[in-house]
Amino acid sequence: MTTMSTQELDVLVVGAGFAGLYQLDRLRSLGYSVQVFESGGDIGGIWYWNCYPGARVDTYAPLYQYSREDLWRGWEFSEFYPGWDEVRRYFRYVDEKLDLSRDIRLNTRVSAAEFDDDARQWVVRAGDGTSVRARYLVMCTGFAAKPYVPDIPDLDTFAGECHHTGRWPQDGVNVTGKRVGVIGTGASGVQVIQETAPDAAHLTVFQRTPNMALPMRQRTLDADAQRQLKLSYAERFAMRGKTFAGFDYDFIGYGAFDVPDDERKAIYEDLWERGGFLPWLATFNDILLDADANATSYAFWRDKVRERVDDPAVAEKLAPTHAIHPFGVKRPSLEQRYYEVYNQDNVELVDLRETSIERITPAGVVTSDGREHKLDVLVLATGFDSITGGLTAIDIRGTKRESFADVFAGGTRTHLGTATAGFPNLFYIYGPQSPSAFCNGPTCAELQGDWVVECLEYLRRNGLSRIEATHEAENAWGSHVAELTAATLFPEAKSWYMGANVPGKKRELLAYPGGLPTYLQKCNEAAEKGYDGFVLA
Numbered sequence: 287m288t289t290m291s292t293q294e295l296d297v298l299v300v301g302a303g304f305a306g307l308y309q310l311d312r313l314r315s316l317g318y319s320v321q322v323f324e325s326g327g328d329i330g331g332i333w334y335w336n337c338y339p340g341a342r343v344d345t346y347a348p349l350y351q352y353s354r355e356d357l358w359r360g361w362e363f364s365e366f367y368p369g370w371d372e373v374r375r376y377f378r379y380v381d382e383k384l385d386l387s388r389d390i391r392l393n394t395r396v397s398a399a400e401f402d403d404d405a406r407q408w409v410v411r412a413g414d415g416t417s418v419r420a421r422y423l424v425m426c427t428g429f430a431a432k433p434y435v436p437d438i439p440d441l442d443t444f445a446g447e448c449h450h451t452g453r454w455p456q457d458g459v460n461v462t463g464k465r466v467g468v469i470g471t472g473a474s475g476v477q478v479i480q481e482t483a484p485d486a487a488h489l490t491v492f493q494r495t496p497n498m499a500l501p502m503r504q505r506t507l508d509a510d511a512q513r514q515l516k517l518s519y520a521e522r523f524a525m526r527g528k529t530f531a532g533f534d535y536d537f538i539g540y541g542a543f544d545v546p547d548d549e550r551k552a553i554y555e556d557l558w559e560r561g562g563f564l565p566w567l568a569t570f571n572d573i574l575l576d577a578d579a580n581a582t583s584y585a586f587w588r589d590k591v592r593e594r595v596d597d598p599a600v601a602e603k604l605a606p607t608h609a610i611h612p613f614g615v616k617r618p619s620l621e622q623r624y625y626e627v628y629n630q631d632n633v634e635l636v637d638l639r640e641t642s643i644e645r646i647t648p649a650g651v652v653t654s655d656g657r658e659h660k661l662d663v664l665v666l667a668t669g670f671d672s673i674t675g676g677l678t679a680i681d682i683r684g685t686k687r688e689s690f691a692d693v694f695a696g697g698t699r700t701h702l703g704t705a706t707a708g709f710p711n712l713f714y715i716y717g718p719q720s721p722s723a724f725c726n727g728p729t730c731a732e733l734q735g736d737w738v739v740e741c742l743e744y745l746r747r748n749g750l751s752r753i754e755a756t757h758e759a760e761n762a763w764g765s766h767v768a769e770l771t772a773a774t775l776f777p778e779a780k781s782w783y784m785g786a787n788v789p790g791k792k793r794e795l796l797a798y799p800g801g802l803p804t805y806l807q808k809c810n811e812a813a814e815k816g817y818d819g820f821v822l823a
């Protein structure tokens with residue numbers, strides 16, 4: 287697999303999103319030889335691939351960036367919730383400031399890796415046939431590296447344009463005056479629907495589960511607003527590690543029934559007015575744990591949404607009287623005019639619970655009521671093989687020659703959500719059983735990323751060159767995650783958080799539900815004990 291000329295590195299980082307770029311910068315400045323391999327044609331991670339109409343962050347601007355003062359001082363987002371193109375410009379700015387590109391190989395997909403235990407190195411092969419040797423492999427492949435396309439009969443016969451949101455053409459798709467169909471109403475679906483509706487001749491939305499979307503409260507940021515916001519940046523960044531989801535706000539310190547009805551309602555109103563993820567993650571602390579508390583939150587959301595939809599039958603599909611699953615246990619999207627879209631004459635909502643998709647024809651989508659929905663453009667907003675897909679898609683062979691696909695077949699196995707037994711000298715960031723999908727992306731990139739950097743430093747200081755998680759530690763971490771999960775309402779939804787969107791994938795909560803502070807505490811405790819749960823050599 288390797289040749290005389292194989293390059294040798296201290297660290298190979300896979301992925302050039304927030305996490306991978308952070309690793310590159312930190313490790314390089316500590317004197318490691320590091321390279322990043324990135325399969326996309328540019329840096330930015332998901333913001334390279336997800337350039338569909340309306341793609342936009344759901345984390346507000348102050349926290350959707352690195353916390354380094356020399357970076358944020360010189361950068362200004364023009365909107366509170368920036369769009370994909372502005373996020374890309376931000377990455378270019380970071381690249382320029384930190385001179386990252388010289389150590390990044392774009393259009394380079396890592397296809398395979400195997401561990402050479404004698405040399406204590408990973409031998410890593412890229413899609414173009416080249417290989418490198420690296421002492422450590424840091425997987426920063428994110429949670430959305432592998433788009434999921436459902437197995438719809440005859441999908442390939444569609445004669446119009448058909449694209450997955452996570453593989454959107456870089457030069458865009460013209461939807462103006464076209465008949466557009468969108469399958470899926472998850473976070474990407476909501477964004478593409480509200481953006482496309484004004485321009486499309488006709489828009490057909492195929493909805494399986496309504497999104498419990500929340501008001502974004504978008505606003506532009508002028509120079510004065512920027513100045514004001516920046517006064518609080520340092521404080522906001524410092525808060526991140528102390529809150530459940532790595533933001534600068536957290537759940538209220540009591541439950542929904544600890545206050546009288548009118549006070550509860552007033553708190554919901556206030557959160558709704560402030561918008562963003564606040565009605566989800568700054569609400570009562572039992573909303574994601576207690577079904578009755580959750581029901582109050584659902585009822586509030588439902589009534590707010592229904593006020594905005596003219597046709598009661600459509601309103602019932604978008605915000606059903608009886609919740610299909612608890613509020614907030616599936617990822618809510620942030621919306622700007624999503625519900626008003628359904629009052630437009632050119633928009634039709636097809637409820638897949640009533641009429642399922644039977645097959646695709648060259649002309650469109652046929653549903654089980656026999657109708658053919660004629661389309662020019664078909665958008666697959668069908669999500670991802672989330673959280674594990676980036677790892678299982680690569681043929682990484684550890685000490686037992688098993689791949690992640692083999693080891694995770696019966697369920698994910700990790701220690702601290704960052705390493706797996708049988709895969710020495712390999713760490714992953716924003717991956718399974720870590721806060722990942724429950725945590726703000728840049729926060730995890732930095733805080734989980736720091737832990738990995740400190741670990742490599744510890745090994746170097748102590749003359750060690752091999753680290754591997756133990757099975758016992760994995761079992762303990764798995765039990766801890768399962769115990770936390772059992773106390774939540776997450777298992778009650780068929781969600782990608784639970785691996786339920788991909789047929790055959792084990793049903794389990796893929797992200798760590800104990801909150802970022804507890805997670806960091808556990809990671810730091812392990813480090814203080816000389817990397818408890820790992821064997822070092």
Ligand SMILES: Cc1cc2nc3c(=O)[nH]c(=O)nc-3n(C[C@H](O)[C@H](O)[C@H](O)COP(=O)(O)OP(=O)(O)OC[C@H]3O[C@@H](n4cnc5c(N)ncnc54)[C@H](O)[C@@H]3O)c2cc1C
Pocket residue numbers: 300301302303304305306323324325326330331332333334336341342343344345394395396397426427428429430431474676680715716725726727728731
């Ligand atoms: C549409 C969308 C919107 C989102 N909005 C938000 C938000 O508002 N707030 C938030 O906190 N999070 C959001 N997220 C989550 C998002 O993943 C994180 O914010 C952040 O991008 C994570 O950074 P990362 O570096 O860990 O991973 P990513 O940004 O996912 O980057 C991973 C990179 O790894 C590369 N890669 C994968 N496999 C390979 C391989 N085999 N070889 C080489 N390269 C590979 C990919 O091409 C990709 O560039 C969103 C995700 C999506 C899909």
